[in-house]
Amino acid sequence: MQRIQKIILYYVLLTILYRVTYLFDLEEPWSSLRPYTPYLFILAFGSYLGVTLLYNVATTHDKPQAYVDLVNDIKEAQDALKTKGFVTEE
């Protein structure tokens, strides 16, 4: 299935869920909250994304050793290539 089809399916399922809430008699405050549920959903989803992003940024590992190792490897490569008769630029 295409992604767009899946997105439309999610939308339809959520809409059905939304409409189902109107089939029941609910007490206050839940009863008058029903029209706002789509907005609350968007707010919740947006918050989830925001928190996930901040978490992802905070947990992006820094790898200073990778840089050190790379510089050493480049030096090794330059030396080895020189012995094979290759002239590399510094």
Add this chain to the structure above:
Amino acid sequence: MSKYSVLLPTYNEKRNLPIITYLIARTFEQANLSWEIVVIDDASPDGTQEVAKELQSIYGEDKILLKPRAGKLGLGTAYIHGLKSATGDYVIIMDADFSHHPKYLPEFIKLQKEGNYDIVLGTRYAKDGGVYGWNLKRKLISRGANLLASTVLGTGVSDVTGSFRLYKKQVLETLMKEVTSKGYVFQMEMIARARQHNYSIGEVPIAFVDRLYGESKLGMDDIIGYLKGVLSLVFI
């Protein structure tokens, strides 16, 4: 024995090509694997092709294949061009600017064998993956772009735009026939289409060393282009 072809599109990589070649060769020889590098050079004015020919005399023309092109024709078509000459069972794509270190290749290969994965990608964002040289702003932009694409496209991989990947040759050939976008979006489209084909994707954490030389700028045009690209992939 399985053979591994590394596709290296180059443009003005006279300085980096010999070093990356040495590191790739060292990695494969130490791991006792059958390998070749396909250099796809887009008529570099700095003499990259002459350097490639010198490397051929050192490593052998069976190990270093030089497939030049008439001009700067883009990454996607470079891969297609390189694939035609690749004799390996598996194809690796990576950058030639040291952001991707060949030392991870044995891990890619081991994981691929263990799970018979169609694709193995290097991830900067999961497990012990990481980066060097990113400030907070860069992390926000990159993680944000990745989260956006992952959420909208539902790709189910931790790093959607990474370009350090191993493919089964047949898988890469199939995908390359379908993919039409460029740049970051190209890498995302490969994954999105791979998911549609139900290809299995394994992940190896890598350390990505960004911009060993110099600064990169991200303009509004790039951002808009990226958003348009993600949107276009919703409809494939």
